[in-house]
Amino acid sequence: MVFRFDLERLKVELTGAEIIARFLEDEGVEHIFGYPGGAVLHIYDALYKQDKVKHILVRHEQAATHAADGYARSTGKPGVVLVTSGPGATNAVTGIATAYMDSIPMVVLTGQVPTALIGNDAFQEVDTVGITRPCVKHNFLVKDVNELAVTLKKAFYIATTGRPGPVVVDIPKDVTAARVRYTHPRKVTMRSYNPTVKGHIRQVRKAVGMMLSAKRPVLYTGGGVILDDAAELLTEVAHALDFPVTNTSMGLGGFPATDRQFLGMLGMHGNYEANMAISHCDLLVAIGARFDDRVTGNIAKFAPKAKIIHIDIDPASISKNVKVDVPIVGSVNAVLADMVAEIKAAERGPNTSALGEWWQQIEEWRGVDCLRYDKSAEKIKPQYVLQKVYEVTKGEAFVCSDVGQHQMWAAQFYKFDKPRRWINSGGLGTMGFGLPAAMGVQFAHPDATVVCVAGDGGIQMNIQELATCLQYGLPIKVICLNNSYLGMVRQWQEFFYEERYSHSYMESLPDFVKLAEAYGHVGIKVEKPEDVDAAVERAFAMKDRLVFMNIITDATENVYPMVPAGAGLDEMILI
Amino acid sequence: MNNHDNAKRHIISILIENEAGALSRVAGLFSARGYNIEALTVAATEDPSLSRMTLVSKGTDEIIEQILKQLNKLIDVVKVLDLTQGDHIERELLLVKVRAVGHEQRQEVYRLADVFRGHVIDITENSYTIELTGDGKKLDAFLATLGESQILETVRGGPSGISRGDKAMHT
Secondary structure (H helix, E strand, O other): OOOOHHHHHHEEEHHHHHHHHHHHHHHHEEEEEEOOOOHHHHHHHHHHHHOOOOEEEEEOOOHHHHHHHHHHHHHHEEEEEEOOOOOHHHHHHHHHHHHOOOOOEEEEEEEEEEEHHHHOOOOOOOOOOHHHHHHHEEEEEEHHHHHHHHHHHHHHHHOOOOOOOEEEEEEEEEHHHOEEEEOOOOOOOOOOOOOOOOOOHHHHHHHHHHHHHOOEEEEOOOOOHOOOOOHHHHHHHHHOOOEEEEOHHHOOOOOOOOOOEEEEOOOOOHHHHHHHHHHHHEEEEOOOOOOOOOHHHHHHHHOOOOEEEEEEEEEEHHOOOOOOOOEOOOHHHHHHHHHHHHHOOOOOOOOOHHHHHHHHHHHHHOOOOOOOOOOOOOOOOOHHHHHHHHOOOOOOEEEEEEEEEEEHHHHHOOOOOOOOEEHHHHOOOOOOOHHHHHHHHHOOOOOOOOEEEEEHHHHHHHHHHHHHHHHHHOOOOEEEOOOOOOEHHHHHHHOOOOOOOOOOOOOOOOOOHHHOOOOOOOEEEOOOOOHHHHHHHHHHHHOOEEEEEEEEOOOOOOOOOOOOOOOOHHHHEEE | OOOOOEEEEEEEEEEEEOOOOOHHHHHHHHHHHOOOOOOOEEEOOOOOOOEEEEEEEEHHHHHHHHHHHHHHHOOOOOEEEEHHHEEEEEEEEEEEEOOOHHHHHHHHHHHHHHHHEEEEEEEEOEEEEEEEEEEEHHHHHHHHHOOOOEEEEEEEEEOOEEEOOOOOOOE
């Protein structure tokens, strides 16, 4: 055995900035996304002098956080961000809040004015810890270089364990200049933070007992299954019991979408069969899902006939919105593993005759074909474009979505058989997320096909990142479903505001093809339904180029089914 | 269901890392989630690395359950205890400055303070300042007895709470 003991590293005093660079290397961080500025110049100098950690220069700090977020969602590794003080930090806030709402592991290093100036309204000073407090899992202000390494370690530990989330470390400029000896803190323990991993076995047994007796069960699974890499175990449980599965938007890919047992997404734009199954089930097993209002609709009408089992790593998620009968606090992975063992050990199997009837009912609901749309139309249907993208990419692409109608169509029409392939801002609903998130994904998976699905509104919220894509040669395929409207706003105005389209029309859109070309990319405009197939095929054949597809779609198209605000899940508007 | 119908007063003890911003994390949680804080006291414990807060809130059982869970979720929080769920003692400190002019009034105020087991801790020609501890109701009663006209100024510390018996809220 060879001991790799680098004496030089132990003896030499490093500056705080060098400690940060060295720590990131020791922590195995390969990519960080950032933007320099006064307060972080020492750190940027330290990054310049090393070649282990690759820094990616974005064009706006919001994009740095979304890129790190996409990187994290597609790999499971924490995304790392470096921005300067003041506006650097405030620009990052939207991305931090996005990651917080979806429980994405992220560490954000923010520069701060020197400690002696804190509180003096110094140039580019904001109270970053104060501003970010409500949208981080935790945050730190490092006032002493002696605390720097251990604080960074805590930040990574907190961000990646328990229910993951973003952690901000605010570092004053003088701390990055001060010198101290550095050793990499391999482990950190905190008396105040010890997340529960293992579920209570008696609760697991009770749950399995109820599952084996259930006549009309549904597995309702969310982002927790993805975050905890529990898709295989979930599939095993579902197959062992022959239970139907529905996913939240955050949970897509947690169970194969092409599987017979998959009912599709549930909720406001969920599939008819999924929402009807929820409304009529006698047992609801919620796994790593949090009963979000976009999922439940009117909470009083949600799964009214069901006993509810809820598996979640966060005790505060349990019985927050819906009172549950069997709570199980623990990691989805650990609890599902225990469930598999209990199911195998059980003397009886599931109630197959009742399940047979239940499946018959579900097939009837499935027969409604709630996602049908008019394929003979004169104008391009956005749904068709996404079906074509699915077909051309053979369902293997990473699909990064922006927020709006196109997001729901992508969730409905791109069938995700694998986890971590569907990257979208679920909780916060952040427009401008898609393109920078796709950059992060492409960095993590350089050879994969990465698609950004966006609308003409959201794509303009971080369009400047096309420059970043050119700099790093990211061959993202941007599918811009351009209906000249803020489509989801337009849809609500049509349904609920008597067609008063207040400020939802995008006048003076840029020529996206020229814009893409100006940024050094390929632009393709598609206006006729008959041109879609060839254009999509041509775009995806350009393996090493970013292709921006400006696809002019039917502006009157709406997302169906739709559960209006305040209605129960079984009160859907169907096409 | 009307949330206010079943709202009950709870007194919650929190052990939290004694670090800058600890108080704002707790206060921020309450304002962000729309929970109510009726009183909050905080000071370092015998272990200077820990602070102890006593927080009084009102809510239904469901809301109090969420409050306890959300408090526990704060990374710096070491332990949370709803004192209301067991036998406990509450004490609050009151300092009150009262008008005390002339022999008769000075005697009367002094006597009242004595009845309530209070202490006069500052004396001027025209005023007494009285220190009194007790539960909130006792302090209310004392103030009512003094009467508004006599009171120049009051300050109350908010309740501190501790459980009865020999069990301690250790880390």
